[in-house]
Amino acid sequence: MAQGCALSTTFTTGIMGPSQLLQRGSSAAVAPSMASPSQSQKWNLSRNVVAVMAPPQPQQRSPASTGSVKHAMTVTEKILAKASDKERLSPGENVWVNVDTLMTHDVCGPGTIGIFKREFGEDAKVWDREKIILIPDHYIFTADERANRNVDILRDFAKEQNIKYFYDITDKSDFKANPDYKGVCHVALAQEGHCRPGEVLFGTDSHTCNAGAFGQFATGIGNTDAGFIFGTGKLLVKVPPTLRFRLEGEMPPYLLAKDLILQIIGEISVSGATYKAMEFCGSAVDAMTMEDRMTICNMIVEAGGKNGVVAADKVTFQYLEGKTTVPYEPVYSDDSASYLEEYVFDVSKLEPLVAKPHSPDNRDTARACKDVKIDRVYIGSCTGGKTEDFMAAAKILAASGDSVKVPTFLVPATQKVWLDLYTLKVPGTDKTPAEIFAAAGCDTPTSPSCGACLGGPRDTYARLNEPKVCVSTTNRNFPGRMGHKEGQIYLASPFTAAASALTGYVTDPRDFL
Amino acid sequence: MALCTTTTSCISVASFVASSSIIRRDSRTSCAARVGNVQALSSSAQYSKFGGSRLEIRLAGKGCGGQKTSGVRAMSSSDVEKESGSSRVIHGQCFVVGDNIDTDQIIPAEYLTLVPSKPDEYEKLGSYAMIGLPAELGRFIEEGETKTKYAVMIAGDNFGCGSSREHAPVAMGASGVRAVVAESYARIFFRNSVATGELYPVESENRVFHENSTGDTVTVDLDNNVLINHTKGKTFPLKPIGDAGPVIEAGGIFAYARKTGMIAAK
Numbered sequence: 001m002a003q004g005c006a007l008s009t010t011f012t013t014g015i016m017g018p019s020q021l022l023q024r025g026s027s028a029a030v031a032p033s034m035a036s037p038s039q040s041q042k043w044n045l046s047r048n049v050v051a052v053m054a055p056p057q058p059q060q061r062s063p064a065s066t067g068s069v070k071h072a073m074t075v076t077e078k079i080l081a082k083a084s085d086k087e088r089l090s091p092g093e094n095v096w097v098n099v100d101t102l103m104t105h106d107v108c109g110p111g112t113i114g115i116f117k118r119e120f121g122e123d124a125k126v127w128d129r130e131k132i133i134l135i136p137d138h139y140i141f142t143a144d145e146r147a148n149r150n151v152d153i154l155r156d157f158a159k160e161q162n163i164k165y166f167y168d169i170t171d172k173s174d175f176k177a178n179p180d181y182k183g184v185c186h187v188a189l190a191q192e193g194h195c196r197p198g199e200v201l202f203g204t205d206s207h208t209c210n211a212g213a214f215g216q217f218a219t220g221i222g223n224t225d226a227g228f229i230f231g232t233g234k235l236l237v238k239v240p241p242t243l244r245f246r247l248e249g250e251m252p253p254y255l256l257a258k259d260l261i262l263q264i265i266g267e268i269s270v271s272g273a274t275y276k277a278m279e280f281c282g283s284a285v286d287a288m289t290m291e292d293r294m295t296i297c298n299m300i301v302e303a304g305g306k307n308g309v310v311a312a313d314k315v316t317f318q319y320l321e322g323k324t325t326v327p328y329e330p331v332y333s334d335d336s337a338s339y340l341e342e343y344v345f346d347v348s349k350l351e352p353l354v355a356k357p358h359s360p361d362n363r364d365t366a367r368a369c370k371d372v373k374i375d376r377v378y379i380g381s382c383t384g385g386k387t388e389d390f391m392a393a394a395k396i397l398a399a400s401g402d403s404v405k406v407p408t409f410l411v412p413a414t415q416k417v418w419l420d421l422y423t424l425k426v427p428g429t430d431k432t433p434a435e436i437f438a439a440a441g442c443d444t445p446t447s448p449s450c451g452a453c454l455g456g457p458r459d460t461y462a463r464l465n466e467p468k469v470c471v472s473t474t475n476r477n478f479p480g481r482m483g484h485k486e487g488q489i490y491l492a493s494p495f496t497a498a499a500s501a502l503t504g505y506v507t508d509p510r511d512f513l
Numbered sequence: 514m515a516l517c518t519t520t521t522s523c524i525s526v527a528s529f530v531a532s533s534s535i536i537r538r539d540s541r542t543s544c545a546a547r548v549g550n551v552q553a554l555s556s557s558a559q560y561s562k563f564g565g566s567r568l569e570i571r572l573a574g575k576g577c578g579g580q581k582t583s584g585v586r587a588m589s590s591s592d593v594e595k596e597s598g599s600s601r602v603i604h605g606q607c608f609v610v611g612d613n614i615d616t617d618q619i620i621p622a623e624y625l626t627l628v629p630s631k632p633d634e635y636e637k638l639g640s641y642a643m644i645g646l647p648a649e650l651g652r653f654i655e656e657g658e659t660k661t662k663y664a665v666m667i668a669g670d671n672f673g674c675g676s677s678r679e680h681a682p683v684a685m686g687a688s689g690v691r692a693v694v695a696e697s698y699a700r701i702f703f704r705n706s707v708a709t710g711e712l713y714p715v716e717s718e719n720r721v722f723h724e725n726s727t728g729d730t731v732t733v734d735l736d737n738n739v740l741i742n743h744t745k746g747k748t749f750p751l752k753p754i755g756d757a758g759p760v761i762e763a764g765g766i767f768a769y770a771r772k773t774g775m776i777a778a779k
Contacts, residue, residue, distance in 0.1 A: 111679065114630025119767045139626060146626035153628075164541035194618040206677040206701060222679035222705035223629065224765060241672045270613055276702050304674065304699055359613060454622040454676070478675060480645045483623075 013470065037443060072334035074242040075309050076277040079217040079331055083200045091241035091340075099131065100199035100216075105185050106136040108204035108222075110153040115227030123209035126161050127233035133194055134158050134166040135185040138450045141172055144457040165194070175415060175447040183414035183448030186210035186382040190294060191416050193323030197312035197330035206301045207382050213293035213318075215312030215330050220301065240306045241340040242277040243268075247284035247350035254510045255291035255304040256392060258384060258473065258493035260284070261299040262353040263345065266363025274304030277339065279333065284347045285310055287407040290319040291388040291465075298383045299475050302360040352508050354471070358479045366496045375468035377404070377501040378482070379494055380411030381453035384473025387420040387511045389494040392446075393473075394426045394433035396498035397440040400512045405504035411451035411460035421445050442501070455483040464489075471500040539707060591714055601713070601735040601762060603663025603691040607742075608653055609727045610646065615675035616702065619644035620684040622676075629683040638680055639687025651727055653688070660689040665733055667725045667740075668695035672704025672714075686711025692733045692738050694751065696720050707757045711763030714757075715740075718750040 071088040073081065081088060084095035104112050116124065126132055139147035151169065158166035167188060170180035182188035186207050189195050197215035201208060204226045211218035221235070229235050247260060260349045265272075278300045278445050285293065302310035312330040318330075352366040378386065379393050389410065397404070412418040421433045429436065434445060443462075452462040453474040460483075464470060467486035474482075477489035492500065495509035502512065614743060624641045627634040636659065643653035643661075654661045666672075666685070671697035675772065682705045687691070692713040693706075706714040715733060717740065729744035733751070735758060740749040754761075764770035770776045 107622075108678065110628040111630045114628060115767075118630060150626060150628065195691075202677075204677060206675065220677035220701055222677055222701065224679060224705065224708035224767070228766065268672055270742070271697060271699070274697065295607045304671065306700055339677055392602060454617070456622050457626065458623065476615070476617070476675060479615075479647060480621050481615075481617050483645065485645065 010038065037337060039150050040446040064443075070091040070336075072336040072338065073329055074277065074279060074306060074339065075333045075464040076213060076217055076242055076279065076313055077239055077337070078333075079198055079200060080237065080239050082198065082329075082331065083217070088479065089239050091239050091338075093239045094236060095239065096234050096236050097200050099202055099229050099233050099235060100196070101131055101133060101189075101194055101201045103133040103135060103189060103194070103201065103203035103204060103205070103208065104226055105134070105138055105187055106140070106147070106150045106154055107138040109134060109157070109228065110150045111223040112204055112226040112230065113153060115223055116230040119227060119306050123166075124231060125164070129162050130164045131233070132161075132163055132165070132230065133185075134163055134176060135182060135188055136167065136169055136262040136302075137183055137185045137188070138454070139447045139456050139460070140169055141175075141447050141461065142457040142459050144459070147457055163370065165192070167192075175418075176334040181415060181448075183412070183417070184382045184385065184450055186294070186298065187413040187417065190214070190290070191323070191414060193320065193326075196320065196324060196326060196328035197316060198328055201225065207298050209300050209308050210294050210298040210382055211295035212236055212300070213290060214316055215310060215311050215332075217307050217309070218297075219307045225443050238275070240275055240277040242272055242279050243305075244279045244281065244339040244342045246282040246342065246344045247280060247347050248282040248344065249275050249284055249346045251284055251287065252349050252350075252509075254348040254352055254495060254513050255347065255350060256493040256495055257288060257295040259350060260345070260352050261296045261302075262355050262363055262491065262493075263350055264343070265299065265303045265355070265361045266353070267343065268303050268361075270302060270359055270361045271304040272361075273300060273306075276305055278303065278305045278308045279339075280310050281457075282344075284345075286313065286315075288315070289388060290315060291386045294386070295383060295389075298473075299360070302475060331419075331475070340353055352493060352510065354496060354506060355477055357477055357488040357490070360476060360491060362477075365508070366492065366499075366506055367491065367508040367510075370508070372490065372506040373469065373472050374406055374490070374500055374504060374506060375425050376406050376470050377408040377497050378411070378452060378462055378470055378472040378474065379409070379497055380413065380462075381449050381474040382413060382450075383485040384409055384494055384497070385413035385417065385448075385451075386418050387424070389473055390417065390421055390433045390437075391424070391426055393498035394431075395428070396509055397442075397502070398426055398429050398431065398436045400502050402502050404501040406501055408437075408440075408498075408501040409452070410437060410442055410445040411453075411462065412448045413446050418445055418448050430436075432463045440501075452482050454481060456506060471506060473497050475495075522689075523539060547684065547747075566775045572770070573661075574740050582725045601711070601758065603664055603692070603735075606662055607665040607667050607725055607727065607729050607731045608643075608651075608661070608663035609722050609725050609729075610650060610669075611722060612669035613674055614646075615699075616673060616678050616681040617675055619643060619673065619681040620643040620678065620741045624648045624684075625678060625682070625754040627678055629680055629687075635683065635687050638684040639689070642684040642688035642690070662689075663727075664689065664691045665731050666690055666693040666695075667731075668693060669720060669722045670696045672696075672698050673706075674699035675703045677705070679705045682706040682709055682711040682714075692735075694749075696732060707760050710768065713754055713761055715751040715754055719750060721749045724749070 077089045083097035136151045167182040169178045171177040194210040195214040198214045201211050201218040202221050206220035208218050208220040297308035331398045356362040446461050452460050464483035464487035467484050469488045471492050473494050477491050499507040499509040566761040627638045640659040665766050694715050729742050732741040738751040763772050771778050
């Protein structure tokens with residue numbers, strides 16, 4: 001079975017030199033928004049990185065010897081074909097898909113419920129009480145009455161509809177007193193076994209694409225579409241064309257998956273994958289953990305992508321062991337499937353990166369920003385608040401043995417992650433991450449939730465209430481994202497975040513490794 | 514004023530006829546891609562795309578938002594009949610922004626506790642629309658007001674990027690915005706705009722935001738696919754809104770599906 005990414009027979013590609021890159025880049029990357037300063041900076045940066053795309057691939061399909069036409073498909077096309085009971089699909093087709101899982105949370109759930117009731121009736125029942133997952137995670141540890149009410153709305157609905165998976169919290173004074181409470185929805189979905197290869201997952205959150213790491217189709221939708229799914233279990237989707245990203249080579253010890261996705265977003269821009277699927281493959285992807293793959297798929301929406309996907313493999317199956325009893329059926333891209341474009345990266349040549357304010361594609365190397373003085377560091381969110389993210393940060397802190405120079409906030413994504421911080425040992429040490437963080441003077445890991453990644457209510461822990469400069473392992477750095485409009489957010493890997501905490505400046509983690 | 518606008522629009526359109534066949538063919542393709550989310554819905558649609566002979570000049574802004582409640586335009590079935598096949602021409606002042614206006618600028622996360630399907634909170638969401646924009650762009654909603662005076666938003670590339678919050682198009686619609694003209698949209702914002710029927714997300718053929726200024730009087734003519742800036746005396750071609758138009762006109766996917774018989778009327 002074709003797992004990973006066998007090269008199409010219709011073309012070959014490799015790592016090209018910078019001059020070829022320039023030619024390709026000038027036709028593809030620059031056109032949409034020449035006027036923005038970040039674009040021109042990016043353009044300059046492109047000269048220094050080894051990241052190329054292949055020539056446009058012929059779209060021809062050869063008839064099989066039997067006379068029937070073989071229709072090669074990508075993994076995204078195959079999942080959508082299966083979900084719409086079709087033999088074959090091509091990009092651009094509109095199909096009604098059967099939804100395997102719909103996730104909603106406390107921010108969009110109440111509105112979705114409102115639409116469902118308005119359109120299907122006060123007494124209407126959801127299409128499948130076992131396929132709707134309700135995860136309060138955004139605004140939990142706040143005194144904001146409306147935020148608290150919204151969790152109550154979820155609870156009432158879960159009770160009324162007998163929803164099987166509702167990860168409730170009632171005692172907000174101590175999250176540990178709530179065994180059902182998980183935390184950030186995307187990480188909880190993975191940890192609780194709701195992400196399965198070959199399936200279709202929708203969520204009322206743009207980072208639902210996180211689950212593409214499991215070889216499934218997963219994307220974010222609005223309340224109205226979600227309300228429709230509540231009632232029907234179906235949604236009309238357009239089959240996206242696929243961009244393929246081959247990440248080849250061995251990951252240097254100072255790089256993390258976050259650097260790779262920042263590299264890619266910087267390469268194709270914040271709208272470079274709009275309406276498109278982003279498929280990741282190559283030897284570097286094969287070697288990745290599930291959490292690495294999640295970090296990459298999580299941020300495809302920052303390039304405008306519809307879904308990100310990594311083909312399921314033994315790493316996926318191992319992760320799923322014991323997490324789900326639902327049978328699943330992985331699907332894989334055909335060798336001769338058609339891709340809109342292919343990008344090839346030699347990861348061994350990449351450097352630790354940041355996305356500077358105020359756009360995730362405003363890429364620069366961490367070392368080039370070494371004079372940027374920072375006020376704080378934030379490690380958390382669906383993107384950068386998983387167990388391995390904290391392990392990576394702890395590794396840097398342990399290696400230096402120093403104390404952090406700026407306030408360093410730690411927000412585990414889920415209760416499971418929080419527990420890991422107190423039970424697992426950081427490799428190469430006999431200490432837990434929590435012990436290392438405490439020794440380095442970081443804030444104590446707080447209650448799991450989306451936290452200040454998106455600002456939230458004013459009393460949210462670590463929210464940027466003043467125009468401060470923050471290095472963050474989160475996913476967005478638009479103006480006002482973490483609270484204050486003039487706040488400056490540098491998106492970075494957990495390595496870079498921890499290194500920056502140690503110096504008080506944006507810092508390349510190689511200084512400590 | 515209305516008469517004058519109509520005349521201007523007709524003249525401008527005439528000057529675009531020469532190039533329109535090419536524009537239309539190309540843009541229909543790309544528009545189909547964007548609109549594809551709702552394309553299948555429209556196969557059974559009974560409406561005349563360009564059949565509307567009457568130009569509706571609607572002065573949007575204060576008061577216009579009052580036509581909507583609960584996140585969907587209040588529209589009885591008889592209203593829907595009347596709207597069928599009508600032209601869509603939106604007239605008013607424009608507010609101009611640049612590239613990559615993300616959902617945190619459209620409606621910052623601290624206001625997401627407001628539930629759009631609750632009528633009073635819908636109105637409140639509208640009063641916070643665009644509050645995350647940098648101060649130098651000026652006030653979108655005047656101090657003490659809950660509605661904007663700008664019926665049209667003009668933007669650059671990738672409008673509405675970021676989160677999937679439906680609060681974004683809802684807040685804009687609730688504030689009184691009727692249409693956005695942008696070079697391109699983030700996928701989920703576009704879809705949410707159509708699904709809710711809150712506003713028309715129209716694509717411009719070219720990059721136009723720097724040729725318009727906040728406060729200019731403009732007309733977005735969706736039948737003739739032009740943006741007319743009366744203050745500057747310029748006309749800009751738009752890509753056809755295509756099959757998304759009737760869905761928005763109906764008030765969103767549910768209203769449209771009922772209107773066209775896809776799902777039972779309430």
